[in-house]
Amino acid sequence: MSADLAPAPVGSSLLPAGGRDLDRERARLLASALAPGATSGKLIWWLGEPSTKARPRFGAGGKTYKTDEDEQAEAATGWQLRRAFSEPWVGNVALGAVFFRSDRRRVDVDNMLKHICDAGNGIAWVDDAQITALLGFAELDPVHPRTVLVVCRHASSLDRSPRAVAAPRQAVRR
Incomplete structure (x- = not known):
């Protein structure tokens, strides 16, 4: 099933246009879109x-290799x-990024996100399988290329919390 989405009102944007001075606002909006109601998160840029x-x-x-x-x-x-991380987070994680590139070369957003996901293993999260919400944007800023990253706790029906070691299974008699 598919349905057309209504266009966004004129002048509205998840990420407001502008320079580095708006990065904190972009991060706040990104976090609220990724993990509504999240009580903890980090902005790294x-x-x-x-x-x-x-x-x-x-x-x-x-x-x-x-x-x-x-x-x-x-x-x-x-x-x-x-x-930003003294130890890796456990449990579900939401990750959002805005990549400000200096030129218009074609670079896939998913490859930039994958780079962040892999780099954060063992540092920001135990394993990138914990990331249950992911959102990335590529933007142009020829003067100040940068990465704006938001990491939040994420509530999801797919629980990525560490599981207790299961009790040994009993042999089934037939």
Whole structure:
């Protein structure tokens, strides 16, 4: 089943146009769209061209590996996340990002999000499988390229909390 969505009122936007001075407002709106009613969240932002996840490379024997450039970019993003997280969050997480690129080159938003998801493993969240809400935007800012990131607790019917170790199963007699 599908239905047409009504157009947004003229002048309305999830992300208001403007410079860096509006990043906090963008983050607030993004958090409210991702995780309505969330009581805890973090805004993290840093200057520089947003990184993207490179395609996997294949080596001898068909083993996959990351390029040195991809490893370095992931480590740099990890350091940005370490500034905000003293330990990884457990449970459901909502992640939203606005990537301000300096040029109009074609870069997939999903690859920029995947880069953030992988870089945050063990730092901001235990594993990116905990991310149950995800939203990303690519914008242009030739003067101040940057990444604006929002991480919130997320209520979902798909519970990603750590599970207690299950009791050993009894052997079934037939």
